[in-house]
Amino acid sequence: MRVLGIETTCDETAAAIVERETDGRARILSNEILSQIADHAPYGGVVPEIAARAHVTALDRLVAEALRKAGCRLSNLDGIAAAAGPGLIGGVIVGLTAAKALALVGKKPFLAINHLEAHALTPRLTDGIAFPYLLLLASGGHTQFVVVRDVGDYLRLGGTIDDAIGEAFDKTAKMLGLPYPGGPAVEREALRGDPERFALPRPMIGRPGADFSLSGLKTAVRLEAERVAPLTPTDVADLCASFQAAVVDVVVDRTRSALRMHRDKVGNPTALVVAGGVAANASIRRALQRLAGEAGLPMVAPPLALCTDNGAMIAWAGIERLRRGMTDDLGTAPRARWALEPRAGVPA
Ligand code: KG4
Ligand code: ZN
Numbered sequence: 001m002r003v004l005g006i007e008t009t010c011d012e013t014a015a016a017i018v019e020r021e022t023d024g025r026a027r028i029l030s031n032e033i034l035s036q037i038a039d040h041a042p043y044g045g046v047v048p049e050i051a052a053r054a055h056v057t058a059l060d061r062l063v064a065e066a067l068r069k070a071g072c073r074l075s076n077l078d079g080i081a082a083a084a085g086p087g088l089i090g091g092v093i094v095g096l097t098a099a100k101a102l103a104l105v106g107k108k109p110f111l112a113i114n115h116l117e118a119h120a121l122t123p124r125l126t127d128g129i130a131f132p133y134l135l136l137l138a139s140g141g142h143t144q145f146v147v148v149r150d151v152g153d154y155l156r157l158g159g160t161i162d163d164a165i166g167e168a169f170d171k172t173a174k175m176l177g178l179p180y181p182g183g184p185a186v187e188r189e190a191l192r193g194d195p196e197r198f199a200l201p202r203p204m205i206g207r208p209g210a211d212f213s214l215s216g217l218k219t220a221v222r223l224e225a226e227r228v229a230p231l232t233p234t235d236v237a238d239l240c241a242s243f244q245a246a247v248v249d250v251v252v253d254r255t256r257s258a259l260r261m262h263r264d265k266v267g268n269p270t271a272l273v274v275a276g277g278v279a280a281n282a283s284i285r286r287a288l289q290r291l292a293g294e295a296g297l298p299m300v301a302p303p304l305a306l307c308t309d310n311g312a313m314i315a316w317a318g319i320e321r322l323r324r325g326m327t328d329d330l331g332t333a334p335r336a337r338w339a340l341e342p343r344a345g346v347p348a
Contacts, residue, residue, distance in 0.1 A: 004066065103330065198221075
């Protein structure tokens with residue numbers, strides 16, 4: 001089974017072809033991606049209108065390239081999948097419309113994929129892990145714990161009540177004059193900083209449930225930065241290290257609580273999975289690895305290129321759905337907002 005996946009919900013234009021062999025193994029035949037980071041960098045964040053135009057300009061070529069590299073034609077595909085949301089609506093429309101046109105012309109099944117579901121199912125593409133597992137999805141737009149029980153069957157245990165973790169990294173970077181995207185820049189600075197110089201709060205630690213709140217931490221960074229301004233390079237590095245240490249503590253505490261909730265509600269997970277751009281952070285990965293080890297669970301973090309937004313995860317989610325006969329109508333509408341629960345495919 002071979003599916004084309006198209007991703008245009010944020011600032012990456014991506015197209016990929018993934019194949020599932022009869023023995024269940026997945027192969028990524030091509031995975032084309034064009035990042036718009038340079039287009040948005042001057043604005044310190046993603047500009048929706050610029051993103052939508054860039055998707056229009058790039059998508060046809062990326063799809064053609066994905067087909068060429070996979071050595072196949074439209075007629076060799078078993079389905080066409082695109083992210084139908086959640087995301088920036090202009091971009092979602094571009095990808096969804098392109099996928100519908102290809103499905104119509106090629107007379108192929110069409111799959112409207114929830115972008116979050118694609119992140120959630122990626123560890124099955126990369127590591128073939130079994131249900132149920134606990135997913136921490138942490139990106140620039142999302143931060144949530146989800147029990148992945150089956151395709152289309154998700155239980156949200158908690159999430160952020162204000163900023164996403166990646167967003168907190170991005171805003172902290174901006175405040176300290178570091179480049180966009182902020183996560184990698186803050187992590188780099190933190191390497192040479194003192195994580196104990198600034199006593200920053202650890203919001204929500206010890207609370208029942210699995211929610212996050214990060215805006216207070218971000219404010220605390222701003223107040224400390226204002227207190228010691230003008231900032232020297234050492235101040236910036238120390239602020240980054242102290243911020244990152246606080247985030248790590250919070251993530252570990254919240255994950256411990258989410259694991260407990262998982263056990264109470266659905267029994268033992270098969271793994272702790274971390275996905276989304278924030279999973280690139282080595283300190284966070286290390287801390288979660290330790291926590292999973294203590295809990296006797298494997299920790300799975302898909303390779304970086306599959307952790308951040310990409311086309312292969314959309315194609316794979318398409319395969320998982322197509323196998324179960326969960327295809328969609330060409331009239332399916334794009335969605336700016338689309339919760340995973342109660343069931344992907346049903347409007348929140
Ligand atoms: O999943 P992603 O590529 O896009 C979406 O937001 O959907 O995630 C991007 C986010 C950005 O907020 C970025 O700052 C953050 O992930 N990020 C990181 C790191 N690399 C990327 N955050 C912390 N540490 C990193 N090394
Ligand atoms: Zn994403």
